[in-house]
Amino acid sequence: MRKILTIAAREYRAMVGTKAFLISVTMMPVLMFGGVAAMELLKNVAEIKHQTIVVIDQSGRLFEPLRMAADSRNRFLDQSAKPPSAAERESPETDSGDNRDDDFNGFSQAERYLLERWEGDVINDVERWKLSERIRKGEVYAFVEIPPDVLDARLPTTPAEAAGLPRVRFYAEDSGFSEARTWLIAVINELVKVMRLEAAGIEVEKVQRASLPVGIRGLGLLERNSSGEIRPATEKNELIAIIVPLAVMMLMFMVIFMASQPMLESVLEEKSNRIAEVLLGSASPWQLMTGKLLGTVGGSMTILMIYLVGGWLVASYRGWTQYIPLDLVPWFLVFQVFGVLFFASIFMAVGASVTQLKEAQSMLMPVWLVMMSPMFVWLAIIRDPNGTLATWFSFFPPATPTMMPLRMSTDATIPTIQPIAGLIVLIAATVACVYIAARIFRVGLLWQGKTPRLGELLKWAFRG
Amino acid sequence: MNQYAIELSQVTKRFGQQVAVDGLDLRVPVGSIYGFIGPNGSGKTTTLRMILRIYQPDSGTVTVLGGSRGAAADDRLGYLPEERGLYKRMRVGALLNYYARLKGHYDSREYIRQWLNRLGAADWENRRIDTLSKGMAQKVQFIAAIAARPQLVILDEPFTGLDPVNMESLRDAVLHLREEGSTIIFSTHDMDMAEQLCDTIFMIYRGKKVLDGTLDSIQGRYVANRVRVRFADPETRLPEIPEIASVEMANRGFLVTLDGGTDLTRVIQKLAQQGELHHFELIRPSLHEIFVRIARPTSGELDAGLPEEALA
Numbered sequence: 124m125r126k127i128l129t130i131a132a133r134e135y136r137a138m139v140g141t142k143a144f145l146i147s148v149t150m151m152p153v154l155m156f157g158g159v160a161a162m163e164l165l166k167n168v169a170e171i172k173h174q175t176i177v178v179i180d181q182s183g184r185l186f187e188p189l190r191m192a193a194d195s196r197n198r199f200l201d202q203s204a205k206p207p208s209a210a211e212r213e214s215p216e217t218d219s220g221d222n223r224d225d226d227f228n229g230f231s232q233a234e235r236y237l238l239e240r241w242e243g244d245v246i247n248d249v250e251r252w253k254l255s256e257r258i259r260k261g262e263v264y265a266f267v268e269i270p271p272d273v274l275d276a277r278l279p280t281t282p283a284e285a286a287g288l289p290r291v292r293f294y295a296e297d298s299g300f301s302e303a304r305t306w307l308i309a310v311i312n313e314l315v316k317v318m319r320l321e322a323a324g325i326e327v328e329k330v331q332r333a334s335l336p337v338g339i340r341g342l343g344l345l346e347r348n349s350s351g352e353i354r355p356a357t358e359k360n361e362l363i364a365i366i367v368p369l370a371v372m373m374l375m376f377m378v379i380f381m382a383s384q385p386m387l388e389s390v391l392e393e394k395s396n397r398i399a400e401v402l403l404g405s406a407s408p409w410q411l412m413t414g415k416l417l418g419t420v421g422g423s424m425t426i427l428m429i430y431l432v433g434g435w436l437v438a439s440y441r442g443w444t445q446y447i448p449l450d451l452v453p454w455f456l457v458f459q460v461f462g463v464l465f466f467a468s469i470f471m472a473v474g475a476s477v478t479q480l481k482e483a484q485s486m487l488m489p490v491w492l493v494m495m496s497p498m499f500v501w502l503a504i505i506r507d508p509n510g511t512l513a514t515w516f517s518f519f520p521p522a523t524p525t526m527m528p529l530r531m532s533t534d535a536t537i538p539t540i541q542p543i544a545g546l547i548v549l550i551a552a553t554v555a556c557v558y559i560a561a562r563i564f565r566v567g568l569l570w571q572g573k574t575p576r577l578g579e580l581l582k583w584a585f586r587g
Numbered sequence: 588m589n590q591y592a593i594e595l596s597q598v599t600k601r602f603g604q605q606v607a608v609d610g611l612d613l614r615v616p617v618g619s620i621y622g623f624i625g626p627n628g629s630g631k632t633t634t635l636r637m638i639l640r641i642y643q644p645d646s647g648t649v650t651v652l653g654g655s656r657g658a659a660a661d662d663r664l665g666y667l668p669e670e671r672g673l674y675k676r677m678r679v680g681a682l683l684n685y686y687a688r689l690k691g692h693y694d695s696r697e698y699i700r701q702w703l704n705r706l707g708a709a710d711w712e713n714r715r716i717d718t719l720s721k722g723m724a725q726k727v728q729f730i731a732a733i734a735a736r737p738q739l740v741i742l743d744e745p746f747t748g749l750d751p752v753n754m755e756s757l758r759d760a761v762l763h764l765r766e767e768g769s770t771i772i773f774s775t776h777d778m779d780m781a782e783q784l785c786d787t788i789f790m791i792y793r794g795k796k797v798l799d800g801t802l803d804s805i806q807g808r809y810v811a812n813r814v815r816v817r818f819a820d821p822e823t824r825l826p827e828i829p830e831i832a833s834v835e836m837a838n839r840g841f842l843v844t845l846d847g848g849t850d851l852t853r854v855i856q857k858l859a860q861q862g863e864l865h866h867f868e869l870i871r872p873s874l875h876e877i878f879v880r881i882a883r884p885t886s887g888e889l890d891a892g893l894p895e896e897a898l899a
Contacts, residue, residue, distance in 0.1 A: 125693075130689070398672055398673065400672065405689035
């Protein structure tokens with residue numbers, strides 16, 4: 124036993140005590156959640172852009188109200204750019220669901236619009252070209268042409284008439300996906316509607332009252348705790364409903380990946396540097412393998428702890444702790460341990476059967492595909508966590524360690540028997556995997572010739 | 588305790604169709620230095636691995652330090668594999684202590700330090716293995732093999748890649764180990780080193796034992812077929828007789844290679860007829876020559892019936 128612990132301790136130190144480990148521990152989340160994190164950072168760092176838009180208002184009535192709308196939008200954005208106070212954060216009731224999303228979208232980072240009235244007489248292509256040149260020089264962001272008959276209100280009766288309706292033209296380098304265009308047309312339509320109502324002698328306020336939209340809130344299910352108290356349902360945010368399971372799956376995948384790769388490298392080093400012979404002269408293959416797996420599990424738990432603690436700190440800083448499914452942590456740990464054992468033992472067997480990293484990579488191709496498979500279907504699974512695909516896929520042993528917690532971290536109720544059964548299947552598969560890996564490991568470690576084919580590997584595994 | 592550290596009896600090991608070791612018998616007395624020689628691929632390493640129980644023989648028995656069973660690693664054995672065997676990214680001190688701990692010696696710091704000092708490596712403890720030169724790494728590897736104070740030390744090619752100074756210090760280390768009571772087996776291509784160090788020499792060729800004994804006894808079994816001849820008168824010529832296979836000029840005399848099975852008395856008579864003999868010396872074959880004679884893959888004569896034909 125002491126030998127196993129000696130081996131485990133060395134393996135652990137070799138995995139955790141390196142600069143490469145530190146770098147990959149920091150780089151992994153950056154790579155995987157980099158986009159979100161970068162946006163969060165930029166929100167506080169980047170300066171706010173101002174976009175000047177020249178308005179050619181041929182109707183002569185829209186420019187002033189448009190400018191007022193732009194100003195009030197700018198003021199609103201300036202206010203919401205300030206970080207919300209603690210009181211605001213803790214009472215989601217005071218906010219509407221829409222505003223909560225702003226935190227994720229970096230909405231307050233949006234450009235401010237400065238509208239400029241075009242002072243020319245007649246608009247023609249020469250003038251349009253001049254304005255285009257100003258855009259190319261960067262003086263102006265866009266120009267917009269409001270036709271003179273924009274306030275006319277006649278319903279088209281033929282397709283030709285519909286095509287002939289007045290249209291606002293928006294010119295910009297990125298007019299195709301410009302947010303300014305979307306904003307402008309929404310505001311123009313609102314203004315035009317009000318003006319047409321007034322022109323028709325209809326009371327605007329009545330219409331507004333009549334068309335006041337009804338909101339909707341997504342809520343989770345009510346729960347009753349052991350003392351019989353019913354806990355109110357919590358508000359559900361679509362983004363949170365996706366991000367939490369995704370983060371759970373990504374974290375588990377990252378830990379498995381970061382534990383398996385060093386295992387492959389360490390076995391390869393032991394083999395190609397003939398350390399294996401020295402080790403086998405001191406410890407049995409079984410002790411050696413157990414020690415290595417133990418050290419790797421220890422290393423992976425260290426990574427997991429770093430991320431869990433880090434994640435918790437970030438969450439409590441942002442006030443998101445209520446979204447972290449704490450009750451799942453024990454399940455999560457158990458599935459993680461067996462997931463690491465399962466894949467690390469495969470990587471170990473592969474490391475023992477080849478002599479070069481290159482060969483290992485081609486041999487690991489199918490393993491990688493299986494390991495990544497949850498990544499291809501996760502969205503379908505969190506949409507329907509109790510569907511046939513989700514249920515069966517989470518019992519496929521290589522996917523169980525990531526899929527079962529993924530399903531459990533959604534809001535759906537997974538029958539308790541399923542994670543237990545999944546765990547039993549996973550344990551059985553891991554035991555079989557470790558057993559086969561051990562046999563391949565024993566023969567492979569001293570094998571110095573060409574890379575064995577699958578048939579030979581099977582022979583090693585079953586005949587020794 | 589058994590008087591033999593190692594006893595192999597009728598040991599055979601096959602890899603697929605190939606017979607790596609074929610019906611090998613070997614006895615290594617406790618406290619001796621035993622040299623394994625033999626060309627590449629002749630079965631040396633396989634034999635060493637069977638002694639280490641990394642491999643199990645297909646037939647025959649391998650008894651090491653009294654035990655003949657089990658696949659389990661033996662903590663009383665120390666092993667230096669041919670080249671490398673060290674974790675590149677570990678530090679010397681940590682690595683040596685790790686190897687000692689693996690053999691159940693949890694406090695070897697002092698012992699390891701003594702050996703580092705003895706091999707002139709006192710300040711290497713905190714260096715990483717991949718910063719060491721080949722000779723330095725070889726010394727570290729040697730200490731790794733003996734860090735757990737083994738009764739039996741197995742060294743596979745310990746002298747390859749060493750400069751003469753390092754070779755000397757490693758040779759002294761081996762002798763020191765023997766004084767401490769260890770039995771040492773090493774394999775080598777360096778015949779001079781084998782002649783200098785070994786009490787007993789063992790040669791394996793194509794999986795079979797071809798030599799086993801003290802240097803004297805081995806040399807005694809080979810007919811000396813070279814003689815040094817010097818006449819009183821340097822002008823004297825050699826007789827033209829069929830027994831002389833070839834002649835080299837050496838040191839005002841002749842180095843004469845005779846045909847196998849030559850009657851020496853007749854040769855001396857013929858020489859004496861040419862003129863007054865000043866010097867006549869039978870040169871015993873060196874281990875190097877014996878090795879080459881056995882292992883040189885010449886025409887059918889060697890292939891046909893080894894080892895009987897090589898031995899005269």
